[in-house]
Amino acid sequence: MSTAPYRRVIVKLSGEALAGTEQHGIDLDTVDRFAADLIAAQALGVTLGVVVGGGNLLRGATAASHGADRTIADVMGMLATVMNALALESAIERLGGRARTVSAIAMPQVCETYERRAARRHLDDGRIVLFAAGTGNPFFTTDTTAVLRAAEMGAEAVLKATNVDGVYSADPKRDPTAVRYDRLGLDEAIEKRLGVMDLTAFSLARDHRIPIIVFSIREPGAVESVLRGAGRATIVGG
Ligand SMILES: Nc1ncnc2c1ncn2[C@@H]1O[C@H](COP(=O)(O)OP(=O)(O)OP(=O)(O)O)[C@@H](O)[C@H]1O
Numbered sequence: 001m002s003t004a005p006y007r008r009v010i011v012k013l014s015g016e017a018l019a020g021t022e023q024h025g026i027d028l029d030t031v032d033r034f035a036a037d038l039i040a041a042q043a044l045g046v047t048l049g050v051v052v053g054g055g056n057l058l059r060g061a062t063a064a065s066h067g068a069d070r071t072i073a074d075v076m077g078m079l080a081t082v083m084n085a086l087a088l089e090s091a092i093e094r095l096g097g098r099a100r101t102v103s104a105i106a107m108p109q110v111c112e113t114y115e116r117r118a119a120r121r122h123l124d125d126g127r128i129v130l131f132a133a134g135t136g137n138p139f140f141t142t143d144t145t146a147v148l149r150a151a152e153m154g155a156e157a158v159l160k161a162t163n164v165d166g167v168y169s170a171d172p173k174r175d176p177t178a179v180r181y182d183r184l185g186l187d188e189a190i191e192k193r194l195g196v197m198d199l200t201a202f203s204l205a206r207d208h209r210i211p212i213i214v215f216s217i218r219e220p221g222a223v224e225s226v227l228r229g230a231g232r233a234t235i236v237g238g
């Protein structure tokens with residue numbers, strides 16, 4: 001039985017946060033901390049899928065702005081998310097949890113290929129499913145992937161675990177006067193073009209009535225706290 005308000009959620013875990021105190025790369029101590037947080041969250045009785053971003057390694061749009069072909073750059077970005085997912089899978093299993101990486105780009109020597117029914121079975125069997133390689137298509141983001149997988153897996157919410165403690169009236173890293181919301185509607189987030197997530201992700205969430213909960217992953221135990229309704233977060237929709 002779940003002691004949290006949700007039975008099944010998709011966590012969108014910031015790739016950028018996996019770098020820890022560094023600007024780039026994978027900080028393995030940080031990966032361990034996130035793995036422990038996910039295991040503790042699952043212990044509340046919640047079924048967890050995780051979509052890992054790739055911002056710590058490569059973003060397609062950034063590489064394209066340096067002259068790379070956008071499609072190839074996006075494939076590189078998706079491959080970056082596979083490395084992050086595998087690091088997390090390995091840490092979860094080492095800490096005693098059960099996890100399975102499924103990739104939207106087939107690489108059978110590395111991990112399972114994403115297939116909706118098989119992924120749902122892994123969730124039903126109590127594994128933390130790590131959805132890697134985004135949607136498998138260029139020009140999308142892992143935020144959109146998180147909402148897409150939430151709809152496919154029958155999840156009740158997307159938990160965006162990122163490096164800001166909620167949604168603001170403007171990007172708080174650029175505008176010190178930005179005001180933080182506790183709650184807002186998906187329509188409002190779309191109309192105001194709040195940049196914490198891309199419009200495709202917000203629109204898909206609105207179409208499928210999936211709330212998005214935005215919070216900072218920097219504090220240990222953040223995912224568990226938010227699931228218990230105790231953490232500082234912005235609820236978008238729902
Ligand atoms: N209105 C806003 N409210 C909150 N954050 C915003 C807003 N507009 C822009 N942002 C920015 O959105 C960022 C978080 O989203 P983003 O998807 O870029 O990062 P991430 O979760 O680390 O992703 P990745 O997995 O790609 O590394 C924050 O760093 C913040 O600066």
Ligand SMILES: O=c1ccn([C@@H]2O[C@H](COP(=O)(O)O)[C@@H](O)[C@H]2O)c(=O)[nH]1
Pocket residue numbers: 015052053054055058059060061073074075076077078079080081133134135136137138139140141142143145
């Ligand atoms: O469906 C998708 C998801 C992601 N990408 C590419 O991967 C990088 C990393 O993802 P973030 O969401 O930025 O963390 C992204 O910048 C894209 O280049 C993709 O092509 N398709």
